[in-house]
Amino acid sequence: MSIPGICLILRLPAIAEFYLIGENYERRNLFMLKILSKNRLVIIYGISFGSLVLLLKWLEYRFLIIDYAFEVYVGAIALLFTGLGVWLTLKLSSPKTETVFVEKQVYITKPETGFLPDEKALVELGISRRELEVLELMSAGLSNGEIAERLFLSLNTIKSHSSNLFEKLDVKRRTQAVEKGKRLGLLA
């Protein structure tokens, strides 16, 4: 069992995943990069393992006479790898997370240049693209009819969108929707 062999073994998971999953052969390089970044620990493991075996081999040929110190040798190995196991577990074990919600007061300040709607707020409220579009035109002061004309939709569609929008924003009127939209950073 040579050292390259061990290293090969240690790399197996990554390789296996690569060949099993990687149907798109053009993306191998990208995939490899992902492997390198994601499986950093596995790679470190492999290198460490290899180095250790190398060290042991060296020690074996340098100082130890196998017949004499076999038990010591095995004991050392056992000790070393027990330690390795402990270290690895401590390093890798995912801590049980306790989530504490801390309320943070956020003052909304609208950036004047290059406005982009707050994606997070949009997702949280479940506001769709169309609805945001309608909201924007609302804030420009257009009536539902004008919005329908502008978007090449029927008046009823705009009404549906606005109704859904009001519910998601928890408001009753378009003026409130515009006001809240600005406050939440959905509108410029």
Place this chain on the structure above:
Amino acid sequence: MSIPGICLILRLPAIAEFYLIGENYERRNLFMLKILSKNRLVIIYGISFGSLVLLLKWLEYRFLIIDYAFEVYVGAIALLFTGLGVWLTLKLSSPKTETVFVEKQVYITKPETGFLPDEKALVELGISRRELEVLELMSAGLSNGEIAERLFLSLNTIKSHSSNLFEKLDVKRRTQAVEKGKRLGLLA
């Protein structure tokens, strides 16, 4: 060191996790499914490793015989005690708890930094104090009825004011009035 033994070692992390975490014994099957789906990598690792060792063993007995027996033995010891270390750590280490603070954003209406409506624009457009007052409440999203209530006036009065306001601002709807009011510096 038999092959089933090696396989057992390789399954150790999953098994250990199962028995250490699985306090709810009724959910073992569900837990196993989760293990299967989540720890796909680990399983692939285990199977690959096992297969490779099997292959090596076979080669060893077939062609190489004794020469590599020692390395395999040491490797097995290493693995065994790595597993032991992992198991020991999982068993003995006090459960790591990590407190995660999640910021929950609470939106606050920004403190008014002493806004003053543009007097010049007001005079130019001939907008009276009452009308401006109505416009401000409009921009807050209030309905005519609510504005009337707030100002202790009748609904009709508010309608009059808003109508006059719209004419002076040259707009057709309250949303446009709010938009234009902000644009002209009449509103914050």
Place this chain on the structure above:
DNA sequence: TTGTAAATCACCCGAAAGTATGAGGGCTGA
């Protein structure tokens, strides 16, 4: 395959908004 969500459109009804017109009282500057 089934289910879910978005987007589209329709119809009805009541509420709110907006238009038009008029009227009475108060304040002010010419």
Place this chain on the structure above:
DNA sequence: TCAGCCCTCATACTTTCGGGTGATTTACAA
């Protein structure tokens, strides 16, 4: 004093808005 403006309120009418319900198509995920 009186014209002009503001504020108030009213009636009548039209338009727009918003709620409720439901159908259809598309797309995407389970």
